[in-house]
Amino acid sequence: MAVSLKQSLPSHLLFASSSHNPGAIPHLGQRYDTSGRFLTERGNTVVCHLAEGSETAAVLLEARARYMTMPGADKLAFTAASSLHMTLFQGIIETRRALPYWPEDVPVETPVDDMTAIFLDRLAGFEPGEAFAVEVMHATPLGLTLRGVSDRDRSILKDWRDRLADLLGYRHPDHETYSFHITFAYMIERFDDATMAAWVPFLQEVTEEIRRRAPVLELRAPAFCVFDDMNHFEELMVFDPA
Template identity: 30%
Template sequence: MAPAWAKSAARPSKPHDVGRKFFADGRVMPFAGNTIICHLPQQGEGSEAFRAMLDIYRQLPAMPFARKMTALPPSSYHMTVIGGANDKDRRRPLWPAGVPLDASMQACNDFVGDTLRAVTLGDDAAPYRMKVNLAEPAADEEPLTIRLLPADADTATKLYRLRRRLAERMGIGIESPDDYGFHMTMGYAIDWLTTSENQAFRATLAEWKAELARRAPVITFGAPEYCLLDDMFHFARQFYLR
């Protein structure tokens, strides 16, 4: 049986992020906002995960499902610690409590940045040791995401506690603060997959994740970064949280 995000008469005409983050033809749309992330190390020690994901990026265009996805630039690969505010979700509790709903995006960025500069991570500081979640993705999960799990109890404690702390400081609400699904996004669906495309995708994703886990059993992320974005292709670091 096809999953919820495969082609179905019961589904919207396009996946969730079409018309929000991407045009129907796959081009990236404006999506201004701020976020706290850890970029995937791309150079030197600890960069094997990036090289493995770069191989996935190289293989993707030849796949039967590739035309229904927009791949993100490898330079954008990151793990989200906690999402901030964005220009398309101006409502509580997604928009900071200390910022008027009609404030400019720049004013919101400045408020969040000033707030985060005053944060000292202490016991919640990096490194964060993660591993690939090899479980099959949920039926309603759209491609293309690499799900992650904390590799040890210390990392889990630090990350979930940090998410609660940052949400409180920024004045935003987060659902299920203690079971957030950490992940790295490699691409977005721009059309529903057919049953055969879905079967190919899920089989290929399982192979990709297994190879990534083999090459990088533990993926170590450094200090969280306060980043600004104009769209989903680039996350511009403003400063590290220490």
């Protein structure tokens, strides 16, 4: 069974399989613990929250609720429903004080609150980019992977990210290949083959339902936010698209 599942498992789900990917789980013990409790990990970021009252919010919250009833849901740490967002550009975080995750011209020991003040000052003159449309590519046990609907949308997203990187002064190693996503949960323990077998058709069904009801996701304007953990992202500055 393990071999046949491994051969048939879609590539975007391999990370969640214990038989395929038995290594350490990123962020476990630092961002959240084995009980599913989120730990203090302060930072800032640029995100697009879900549009309140939209069909997008409705179908995504329904999907998240269904995740919580699935076999293996106890192996996931679910973030607060109110926190759902798409990250447009990663800010700094206190647990990753190193280049190239930090501006070269600011000491890596600078307190998070001071970094937020520095970024607010730099962002004061930022010209928002054009509006963009995004769609769901895949559902995974952790949430949704997204992409721009058209080549034009993908170009606009790249422009936003490139200009934010230039202004704030750093680029992550995955800057050019960053995978847009909406997180529902973090993994406490990877799924065994029986659990994965239950999730594969479920995730395909979720993907199809979201595409049917929300072919273009309704998101709020990008906003610079601060956070203490992964359960709440407080908007400090909103960038209404041009």
